[in-house]
Amino acid sequence: MPAISKKALSMPSSPIRKLVSYADEAKAKGKHVFHLNIGQPDIKTPxxxxxxxxxxxxxxxxxxxxxxxxxxxxxxxxxxxxxxxxxxxxxxxxxxxxxxxxxxxxxxxxxxxxxxxxxxxxxxxxxxxxxxxxxxxxxxxxxxxxxxxxxxxxxxxxxxxxxxxxxxxxxxxxxxxxxxxxxxxxxxxxxxxxxxxxxxxxxxxxxxxxxxxxxxxxxxxxxxxxxxxxxxxxxxxxxxxxxxxxxxxxxxxxxxxxxxxxxxxxxxxxxxxxxxxxxLDTPQSYFDEVIVEYKARRDYVVKRLNAMEGVVCPIPEGAFYAIASLPIDNAEKFCQWLLEEFSLNNSTVMFAPAAGFYSSKELGLKEIRIAYVLNLSDLEKAMDCLEEGLKVYNKN
Amino acid sequence: MPAISKKALSMPSSPIRKLVSYADEAKAKGKHVFHLNIGQPDIKTPxxxxxxxxxxxxxxxxxxxxxxxxxxxxxxxxxxxxxxxxxxxxxxxxxxxxxxxxxxxxxxxxxxxxxxxxxxxxxxxxxxxxxxxxxxxxxxxxxxxxxxxxxxxxxxxxxxxxxxxxxxxxxxxxxxxxxxxxxxxxxxxxxxxxxxxxxxxxxxxxxxxxxxxxxxxxxxxxxxxxxxxxxxxxxxxxxxxxxxxxxxxxxxxxxxxxxxxxxxxxxxxxxxxxxxxxxLDTPQSYFDEVIVEYKARRDYVVKRLNAMEGVVCPIPEGAFYAIASLPIDNAEKFCQWLLEEFSLNNSTVMFAPAAGFYSSKELGLKEIRIAYVLNLSDLEKAMDCLEEGLKVYNKN
Structure with missing residues (x-):
């Protein structure tokens, strides 16, 4: 069998998508997954x-x-x-x-x-x-x-x-x-x-x-x-x-x-x-509504995060992402655990482990990236999952 | 000004698209250009x-x-x-x-x-x-x-x-x-x-x-x-x-x-x-009609080409391209000349010079690639342009 390239071996998997198979398994078992791992907004296309x-x-x-x-x-x-x-x-x-x-x-x-x-x-x-x-x-x-x-x-x-x-x-x-x-x-x-x-x-x-x-x-x-x-x-x-x-x-x-x-x-x-x-013909009113919506989501998510014990999340001024530091041993392990082991009301939440967004090794190991691309009601349930998940995970 | 990469400098221009600016100029002057340079079929999408x-x-x-x-x-x-x-x-x-x-x-x-x-x-x-x-x-x-x-x-x-x-x-x-x-x-x-x-x-x-x-x-x-x-x-x-x-x-x-x-x-x-x-739901009848059409185009183009003095074109058995060798000094020069200087009934024809399809230098310099992607009536006019073009070009 011919060997593949060194370039391919050195190519990183996407931290945003690398846990997708665990999410697929969770969904196959009937669990609902709130996707805060990927910047796929739920906002309607104009x-x-x-x-x-x-x-x-x-x-x-x-x-x-x-x-x-x-x-x-x-x-x-x-x-x-x-x-x-x-x-x-x-x-x-x-x-x-x-x-x-x-x-x-x-x-x-x-x-x-x-x-x-x-x-x-x-x-x-x-x-x-x-x-x-x-x-x-x-x-x-x-x-x-x-x-x-x-x-x-x-x-x-x-x-x-x-x-x-x-x-x-x-x-x-x-x-x-x-x-x-x-x-x-x-x-x-x-x-x-x-x-x-x-x-x-x-x-x-x-x-x-x-x-x-x-x-x-x-x-x-x-x-x-x-x-x-x-x-x-x-x-x-x-x-x-x-x-x-x-x-x-x-x-x-x-x-x-x-x-x-x-x-x-x-x-x-x-x-x-x-x-x-x-x-390009989209009226300004579309953006005005979208910004109001995202601002409300941001404010809600950041408030919830900083209210959780040991969680730190600076206020993002733009885009629809936030990085939060969690009181855990390892964010990738935790994110995988949320998908594989945890559920609250038969739901769980998916984040992107932040280490993949750092090029330096050993940085961001306790951080996650949150894409606040779901509506406020779903964000509330997702934050409930995170809050409860942190408690359960740290008890294990 | 920062320098661009050696890789970019070594990147070849597309032989299929490199003469596009000459075609654009010809069209801006009101000349019709028959595009046999690019594999963009005129066949309707299903x-x-x-x-x-x-x-x-x-x-x-x-x-x-x-x-x-x-x-x-x-x-x-x-x-x-x-x-x-x-x-x-x-x-x-x-x-x-x-x-x-x-x-x-x-x-x-x-x-x-x-x-x-x-x-x-x-x-x-x-x-x-x-x-x-x-x-x-x-x-x-x-x-x-x-x-x-x-x-x-x-x-x-x-x-x-x-x-x-x-x-x-x-x-x-x-x-x-x-x-x-x-x-x-x-x-x-x-x-x-x-x-x-x-x-x-x-x-x-x-x-x-x-x-x-x-x-x-x-x-x-x-x-x-x-x-x-x-x-x-x-x-x-x-x-x-x-x-x-x-x-x-x-x-x-x-x-x-x-x-x-x-x-x-x-x-x-x-x-x-x-x-x-x-x-994938396209019925077989669509392909049957398309093949009949392309076969007729192929047969027509190859016959016309081989009937021109000094032109050699093997019969292609598939795809919708043919390579023809022309009795000229240089195909790129000729193709550019067809766009810049030549017209027949206010029309001309565009081919891809074949040298760009060879990796070895100095090969294919007198050859062109013909994409027979136009209907028979247009192909007739395009072949008329080529036939007349060869005569005029070789007299200059």
Missing amino acids: SQVINRMTNLEREVIEYSHSAGYPSYRSKLATYYQGIGLDVQNDNIMITTGGSEALLFLMQVCLDEGDEVIIPEPFYANYNGFAASSGVSVKPITASIEQNFSLPPIEDFEKVITSKTKAIVICNPANPTGYVYTKEELDVLRELVLKYDLFLFADEVYREFCYEGTPTSVLSLKGLEDNVVMIDSVSKRYSMCGARIGAIVTRNNEVLSNALKFGQARLSPPTLGQIAAEAA | SQVINRMTNLEREVIEYSHSAGYPSYRSKLATYYQGIGLDVQNDNIMITTGGSEALLFLMQVCLDEGDEVIIPEPFYANYNGFAASSGVSVKPITASIEQNFSLPPIEDFEKVITSKTKAIVICNPANPTGYVYTKEELDVLRELVLKYDLFLFADEVYREFCYEGTPTSVLSLKGLEDNVVMIDSVSKRYSMCGARIGAIVTRNNEVLSNALKFGQARLSPPTLGQIAAEAA
Whole structure:
């Protein structure tokens, strides 16, 4: 039997999905599982999107342009202009989700053995894209005590070498919910200019900000050649399955080279693009309602968590995630136990163990990531499960 | 300005799409362009697919399982069983097009610097997937004089080294239309066993076979751990834009490792999967009509080509491509000239220069790939353009 690659062996499993088989077993036994492990919102996709699909007038579901439909790129540029960003349609390449955007950027901007700096905890799949590109991740640890704000810039400078090519941030952040201030971004700006690095910013949670408006890296002056923004319709319009994202940059060389990778995979999904273009007609009232809903969920979850003995959860200002530290020996063991052994009213709750969001070993071992993507009634039951689960688990 | 990667610089542009800007300019000037450069069929997507989309009853367009919807995988397994292949649903992982299937396989089975053998000319994007995985392609040249049949097995053995991990074939073949015989596949089988290699077979054109039925690598005995089949709905149901493909293998280690790459990108497109599942209800009469149509197109195009002075085109037995050798100095120059300078009745024709389908330098420089994906009336006009174009070009 031929051997598989070292790259495949080094590829991490998704911490968000690695316990899925235990959840499947629990469900097969008739137990209800509250899924707070994955950022799959229960929020309805805008009716504009569903209506567009049910009125699909196409005879052939064809390839689109490799960079995406010109009509969609143009409408998307208008959306960016509407939030104050100077973006034209030729600054945009449509991708198969934000995932492909980051994968392409790793390949366009970094070679095997090059290094990328990422404040941790970070969205775990960044590890996967780095591993599949042969790129080495250099984590800088953000601490739960400091609400996961930007670590001191000296920490970044300490790990910069001749192989460092880029910094990746997620803002608002998955998995911490932290929103970087303009001042923090200005500090990063100086660093990026000083060492002539790329700055990739995953801004897919832009609309989910509960205290003010986040600053886009595209608004930072003098970084036109350094900055690339990664976007996605997945969360904004609750249409994760569309698999439509974008690379947005004023650096033409990055974009034209990303297009070569885009040509190799032919085109982003046509049906998803039609849906995403329709999504741009979503009225503001949709977002207003969604934000009210998520803010209420956040407030409820954070309050419940911090009221549990030994649990610490900083207040996230954006996205729909929170990281909580639990009074347990090991979060992965606990999360698996919740699925395999525990139930309350024939239900249990599933979280993502936070260790998988850290690149440094031995960090986050007692932390979980909570995606507050269920309605308040379900969140209440899920928090009841956690509270009771902690008591039972610690008695064992 | 930070430098982009060597990998990006080495990434080839798609020969199928690289002349697109010239085509766009021609169209902007009001010239009609017959697109025989790209495998985008004009055949209608089955009504079962369109009807499924217009009856979409979903409130949330969610992620699917990273390996694809279980219901779709199960129905797809039944389709394979129907064509005599022993495939179960857990032998299948759904991918974002056949493109992603091959990209994942390159990453799962080969490390940076490893080698893959591919008979050339081959589907040009294999070069792209290899380049983006750091894998080295070792081409074995198939000759137009031998109708692009399997090159002598000694040619394969000559290039096998300790770094050789896999052989890739496309059957029926893009870009040649050649269909490998059972005897040729048996010869490959021996080679694969002798050196314990992977054999990846791109079988997306299975239904497009004009003289008999093609043999799937999945039917070769004793290759359960070596063989991986790549599939796609793009051509079968004329739904290229759905971006739904599959990895099919009895090698569980390959599949479980491919799933890690699949988890990193979350899920294949949901809307495309819904469409693809509906496509499996397409009646046989649809394919019967399509095959009659393509056979007529093939016969017409090949006859016209071979009737042109100095043009040589072997008869393709499958897919909807043909490679023709032209009496010109350089096919890329000629193809660009057709778009920029030439017109007949205010129309012109676009082909893919075949050099991009060869990995060896200096091969195929006078050849073009023709995708006969237009109706007979358009093909007639396109062939008129080519015939007249050759005369005018060679007078200049």
